[in-house]
Amino acid sequence: MRLTGAYLLRNKLSLAGGVIAGAYLVLATIVALLGERMLPYNPYAQNFAATLLPPSVTHLFGTDDLGRDIFSRVIAGAPIDAQIAFIVVLVSLALGGTLGAFAGYFGGVVEDVVMRVTDVFLAFPALILAMAVAIAIGPGLINSMMALLVVWWPWYARIARGEALAIKNSQYMEAARAVGLKNIQIIARHVLPNILMPLLVYATLDISNVILTGSILSFIGLGAQPPQPEWGRMVFDGQDYLSGAWWMSVLPALAIFIVVLAFSLFGDGLRDAFDPKLRRR
Amino acid sequence: MQSQPVLSVTDLVKHYAVGRASLLAKRLGRTKRVLHALDGVTFDVARDETLGIVGESGCGKTTLARTMLLLTPPTSGKVRFREKELTALPNDELRKLRPKIQIVFQDPISSLDSRMRVRDIVAEPLVAADVKDRAVIRDKVAAILEKVGLSQDAMNRFPHQFSGGQRQRIGIARALVCGPEFLVLDEPTSALDASIQAQVLNLLRRLQKDMRLSSVFISHNINVVCYMSDRIAVMYAGEIVEMGPTMSMLSKPSHPYTQTLLASVPRVDPSQRRANTEITGEQPSPVSPPSGCRFHPRCPYAFEKCSQMKPEQTVVAPNHWAACHLLTK
Amino acid sequence: MQNVRLEFGTEQGIVHALRGVDLTVHENEVLGLVGESGCGKTVLGLSVLGLNPSPPAKLLEGSRILFREKDIAKLAPDEIALLRGTGISMIFQEPATSLNPVFTIGDQIAESIRLRFQRSENTNQPSSSAINDQVHEALRLVKIADPERIARRYPHELSGGMKQRAMIAMMMASKPSLLIADEPTTALDVTIQSQILRLMRDLMTEIKTSILFITHDLGVIAEIADRVAVMYAGRIVEEADVNGLFKDPLHPYTQGLLASLPKLSELDREIQQLPGSVPDAINPPGGCSFHPRCKFVMDRCRTEQPELKEVKLGHKVACYLH
Numbered sequence: 033m034r035l036t037g038a039y040l041l042r043n044k045l046s047l048a049g050g051v052i053a054g055a056y057l058v059l060a061t062i063v064a065l066l067g068e069r070m071l072p073y074n075p076y077a078q079n080f081a082a083t084l085l086p087p088s089v090t091h092l093f094g095t096d097d098l099g100r101d102i103f104s105r106v107i108a109g110a111p112i113d114a115q116i117a118f119i120v121v122l123v124s125l126a127l128g129g130t131l132g133a134f135a136g137y138f139g140g141v142v143e144d145v146v147m148r149v150t151d152v153f154l155a156f157p158a159l160i161l162a163m164a165v166a167i168a169i170g171p172g173l174i175n176s177m178m179a180l181l182v183v184w185w186p187w188y189a190r191i192a193r194g195e196a197l198a199i200k201n202s203q204y205m206e207a208a209r210a211v212g213l214k215n216i217q218i219i220a221r222h223v224l225p226n227i228l229m230p231l232l233v234y235a236t237l238d239i240s241n242v243i244l245t246g247s248i249l250s251f252i253g254l255g256a257q258p259p260q261p262e263w264g265r266m267v268f269d270g271q272d273y274l275s276g277a278w279w280m281s282v283l284p285a286l287a288i289f290i291v292v293l294a295f296s297l298f299g300d301g302l303r304d305a306f307d308p309k310l311r312r313r
Numbered sequence: 314m315q316s317q318p319v320l321s322v323t324d325l326v327k328h329y330a331v332g333r334a335s336l337l338a339k340r341l342g343r344t345k346r347v348l349h350a351l352d353g354v355t356f357d358v359a360r361d362e363t364l365g366i367v368g369e370s371g372c373g374k375t376t377l378a379r380t381m382l383l384l385t386p387p388t389s390g391k392v393r394f395r396e397k398e399l400t401a402l403p404n405d406e407l408r409k410l411r412p413k414i415q416i417v418f419q420d421p422i423s424s425l426d427s428r429m430r431v432r433d434i435v436a437e438p439l440v441a442a443d444v445k446d447r448a449v450i451r452d453k454v455a456a457i458l459e460k461v462g463l464s465q466d467a468m469n470r471f472p473h474q475f476s477g478g479q480r481q482r483i484g485i486a487r488a489l490v491c492g493p494e495f496l497v498l499d500e501p502t503s504a505l506d507a508s509i510q511a512q513v514l515n516l517l518r519r520l521q522k523d524m525r526l527s528s529v530f531i532s533h534n535i536n537v538v539c540y541m542s543d544r545i546a547v548m549y550a551g552e553i554v555e556m557g558p559t560m561s562m563l564s565k566p567s568h569p570y571t572q573t574l575l576a577s578v579p580r581v582d583p584s585q586r587r588a589n590t591e592i593t594g595e596q597p598s599p600v601s602p603p604s605g606c607r608f609h610p611r612c613p614y615a616f617e618k619c620s621q622m623k624p625e626q627t628v629v630a631p632n633h634w635a636a637c638h639l640l641t642k
Numbered sequence: 643m644q645n646v647r648l649e650f651g652t653e654q655g656i657v658h659a660l661r662g663v664d665l666t667v668h669e670n671e672v673l674g675l676v677g678e679s680g681c682g683k684t685v686l687g688l689s690v691l692g693l694n695p696s697p698p699a700k701l702l703e704g705s706r707i708l709f710r711e712k713d714i715a716k717l718a719p720d721e722i723a724l725l726r727g728t729g730i731s732m733i734f735q736e737p738a739t740s741l742n743p744v745f746t747i748g749d750q751i752a753e754s755i756r757l758r759f760q761r762s763e764n765t766n767q768p769s770s771s772a773i774n775d776q777v778h779e780a781l782r783l784v785k786i787a788d789p790e791r792i793a794r795r796y797p798h799e800l801s802g803g804m805k806q807r808a809m810i811a812m813m814m815a816s817k818p819s820l821l822i823a824d825e826p827t828t829a830l831d832v833t834i835q836s837q838i839l840r841l842m843r844d845l846m847t848e849i850k851t852s853i854l855f856i857t858h859d860l861g862v863i864a865e866i867a868d869r870v871a872v873m874y875a876g877r878i879v880e881e882a883d884v885n886g887l888f889k890d891p892l893h894p895y896t897q898g899l900l901a902s903l904p905k906l907s908e909l910d911r912e913i914q915q916l917p918g919s920v921p922d923a924i925n926p927p928g929g930c931s932f933h934p935r936c937k938f939v940m941d942r943c944r945t946e947q948p949e950l951k952e953v954k955l956g957h958k959v960a961c962y963l964h
Contacts, residue, residue, distance in 0.1 A: 511915040595803055
């Protein structure tokens with residue numbers, strides 16, 4: 033079952049991904065809690081004497097067109113994407129997962145309705161749809177989070193419904209009916225706990241997608257608004273200076289890239305860890 | 314000793330629609346084929362009695378187990394539990410009665426939710442019966458676990474930490490924790506090794522006596538069914554072909570299928586090897602069962618009437634009948 | 643088989659599946675191998691033809707499997723492949739998994755016939771119509787009425803009993819000296835089972851094949867076996883001719899097994915049950931592996947493992963009581 037070479041390689045990568053993702057989360061938490069006090073510079077402080085300085089010892093990532101220290105901004109911006117990603121994923125998981133569980137368990141009209149609704153959402157690429165919703169409700173960080181929420185839950189509903197269908201006719205489900213439990217009780221006690229694992233694995237992989245999509249929304253101006261140090265927004269802000277002060281865009285973009293890759297690899301490894309185990313069981 | 318039967322099943326029919334049919338066609342009742350899983354099954358189970366149901370694969374006994382308890386809605390027919398007609402009850406009231414009519418399933422692995430601890434699995438009927446007091450729940454679970462021969466520390470463990478026989482005991486504990494009056498046992502020992510089977514069968518016998526249970530014991534294994542039951546019904550192609558007290562059935566098997574069944578069971582005694590058995594052929598397809606008596610294509614004694622008319626129930630001994638034209642000749 | 647020992651490496655530890663098995667199948671006899679799940683009987687059957695998947699499974703040094711005096715335990719996989727199908731054949735519990743779903747029954751039987759010709763010294767391959775005749779003959783041999791029609795069918799179109807007959811036809815078409823049957827009737831209805839058992843006995847006398855019949859069902863053993871070997875925790879604990887075993891079981895496990903079957907003649911008494919359960923194959927009990935469950939256990943049983951010894955004519959047992 034194990035292609036030893038490839039598996040170990042992926043394993044090491046996903047371990048590395050996990051470490052980096054973990055470090056990112058720790059950093060984001062610290063910043064969120066302690067605020068800007070621990071940063072070398074105030075991320076909002078403008079300094080027209082020090083605009084567009086290249087990376088140096090005093091300014092690790094250089095400065096932007098308003099003289100703000102990019103390194104401090106990047107650190108300060110860390111919790112933003114993390115918060116959005118986790119909220120979106122968790123709410124989608126809860127909402128979509130529950131809806132999907134109901135759909136799979138009850139079947140019939142309930143399933144048809146939920147599935148057709150998710151079909152509509154899933155017909156569009158998540159980014160396009162998120163953009164459409166963001167445009168409709170206006171720019172802003174909270175608004176972009178709402179847009180993401182609207183667009184993200186159908187995936188979880190689909191997975192949850194599939195998993196619920198798979199276990200619907202297991203004997204322990206039949207036993208639960210035979211024992212006299214109400215449908216609600218059966219869903220709460222048996223369906224949800226049993227579909228949780230695959231949903232969680234998908235969610236871990238998904239975090240990287242949300243971070244990326246959120247950044248892109250900000251990149252096109254729909255999400256974070258100035259002067260918020262959100263990474264996607266920073267890439268947007270630095271567009272005009274790419275030929276000269278490339279560090280304005282490239283370094284925040286690099287940060288996005290590293291974090292997204294880290295979560296992606298970690299989620300991959302997690303999924304692999306669960307897949308053969310599921311088969312073994 | 315005429316008292317009201319605990320459970321009585323009348324003309325229970327279960328048909329499944331088979332084959333491709335659009336949702337609309339199904340609504341209009343027009344489907345390609347019908348699978349006759351059960352075709353008019355009638356029997357009673359008295360207080361303290363165990364009725365054994367024996368038959369081979371495809372005879373409908375598993376469907377009977379499910380339909381009898383309305384886990385699957387029957388196509389037609391009635392099921393009465395005490396004075397209540399289960400088939401006429403609204404869903405909610407039926408659900409409330411369930412703790413009183415329990416079932417033990419065949420597969421000890423899949424009938425227990427592997428993510429739940431044993432104490433939660435066994436407590437489920439109490440939860441369903443709206444018992445809220447945690448202490449009461451804990452006590453009842455502890456008591457029933459002891460009764461089925463499991464140690465108290467089993468409570469906090471998960472099903473996969475137990476052997477097949479122990480898991481089946483957990484299933485039995487779950488069925489009995491609410492003190493049911495009626496129990497359906499659907500092949501409870503078929504998945505177990507012979508030595509474990511003996512333990513579980515003995516346990517079941519003891520429990521049935523202690524808790525004054527009325528039960529239906531379903532199995533394909535004649536020896537086991539005879540050991541566990543007071544009366545036996547033999548099923549073939551969705552119908553009961555013969556029914557009577559165990560001893561009477563063994564000494565006077567009257568339906569040719571019953572005779573074949575008894576003759577085919579390997580005896581645990583090499584000196585009793587039979588030279589030949591007359592049976593040929595296979596189980597009939599439940600989608601198009603044979604006309605008249607469903608056993609006629611395989612019956613060594615079949616004659617013209619057998620393919621034309623369904624045989625009536627003929628009494629052959631006290632409380633013992635068989636449905637065969639030979640008996641009315 | 644002499645002192646056959648086999649173990650599996652698993653994540654939980656080494657599974658000692660076979661711990662020194664001594665077994666002999668003679669010409670023209672049915673040897674019944676009986677035991678409960680986990681005793682190693684299936685592994686034993688598979689090990690004759692080297693069919694246990696070889697990285698986790700390992701046949702230990704000192705294990706000898708002699709087929710017609712030749713040690714086949716040490717043969718390379720392609721040499722064993724030559725034996726399979728012609729010298730030794732095997733049928734399993736689930737015919738559905740052994741039959742290729744995309745070929746007709748006729749094609750599959752024909753393949754085994756062609757294989758036999760290829761491996762024999764016969765230089766001229768029989769024509770396809772001759773092979774076809776042999777296919778129909780094989781199907782007739784297993785009492786399938788209308789063999790021409792059945793030969794054109796695919797496996798999924800047949801019932802369980804028919805599939806098993808087709809399997810037997812396929813195996814018998816190659817006229818093996820030894821047929822290993824691993825629970826061939828367990829998945830079948832009791833009425834079909836008795837038909838298949840009768841068929842196997844008839845075929846055995848016609849084609850002069852010996853059968854190693856593996857099952858957990860003592861009733862089936864009583865029906866079909868000439869001699870019986872009882873297996874427990876990877877070893878043979880008793881071996882006798884079938885009448886001797888059932889009339890006078892010597893090993894406490896055999897006695898317990900026989901007593902635990904509900905008998906139609908003793909319905910009102912409680913069945914005698916064997917306490918405890920089958921031992922853990924990774925950590926089997928020391929000494930005689932049955933001792934934790936044995937009501938006659940003595941001190942010696944806990945520390946020394948008893949040898950399989952002949953204590954009566956044709957009746958061997960591994961127990962310190964004898």
